[in-house]
Amino acid sequence: MSSFTFSQTNFSGIWVLKTKQQLTGPEYLNALPTKIIVTQQKDSIVIESTTIGPDGTEATIKQVIAIDGKPYYSTTQSSRRKYVRTFQWVKSNNSFLIKTVYYLPDNDNEIDFTRLDTWLLKEGELMIDRRSVETNSETWETVGIFKRNELTR
Numbered sequence: 001m002s003s004f005t006f007s008q009t010n011f012s013g014i015w016v017l018k019t020k021q022q023l024t025g026p027e028y029l030n031a032l033p034t035k036i037i038v039t040q041q042k043d044s045i046v047i048e049s050t051t052i053g054p055d056g057t058e059a060t061i062k063q064v065i066a067i068d069g070k071p072y073y074s075t076t077q078s079s080r081r082k083y084v085r086t087f088q089w090v091k092s093n094n095s096f097l098i099k100t101v102y103y104l105p106d107n108d109n110e111i112d113f114t115r116l117d118t119w120l121l122k123e124g125e126l127m128i129d130r131r132s133v134e135t136n137s138e139t140w141e142t143v144g145i146f147k148r149n150e151l152t153r
Contacts, residue, residue: 008089008093009093009094009095010040011038011040011045011119011121012039013037013038013148013149014035014037014038014148015035015036015126015146015148015149016034016035016146016147016149017032017033017034017035017144017146018144019145020032020142020143020144020145021142022142024139024141025132025138025140025141026138026140027140027142028140028142029054030051030052030053030054031130031140031142032051032128032130032142033049033050033051034051034052034058035050035149036048036126036146043066043068044064044065044066044067045065045067045087046062046063046064046065047062047063047065048060048061048062048063049061049062049063065085065087065098066087067087067089067096069086069088070086071084071085071086072086076102079105080105081103081104081105081108081112082102082103083100083101083103084100084101085098085100085101090118094120094121094122095118095119095120096118096119097116097117097118097119098115098116098117099114099116099117100114100115100117101114102115104136110135111135112134112136113134113135113136113137114132114133115130115131115132115133116129116131116132116133117129117131118131124147125145125146125147126145126146126148127144127145127146128143128144128146129141129142129143130143130144
């Protein structure tokens with residue numbers, strides 16, 4: 001197991017969606033994952049998210065995110081759109097923000113939407129506030145509470 005800075009909260013675990021609330025905008029079935037497996041290491045956090053796809057089947061996406069605050073530039077596999085992702089610890093280190101800026105598929109200089117995911121670990125539960133700020137479409141925000149799945153740890 002990697003060591004952590006004393007003040008950092010360890011988000012590692014298997015988390016299952018308990019409740020979901022739509023705060024603004026349209027509600028999307030796949031706005032939040034139904035299950036998350038988090039492995040936090042000294043220099044990165046690995047997030048495996050299982051969501052319900054548009055056809056009703058489960059899909060799992062694995063992301064490895066550096067927690068050094070430096071921007072990460074890449075291209076999505078499905079739509080070949082450029083994106084930039086940053087990670088930032090928030091104040092007391094029991095919360096962090098993942099900001100991902102997605103560009104138009106045919107124009108990597110124009111922002112299509114920005115996804116802001118704020119994670120907070122409080123009283124044994126994980127809260128994720130996901131806000132999507134859309135340039136060419138509707139903006140929405142969904143909050144989910146996840147409980148740790150002790151049976152599969």
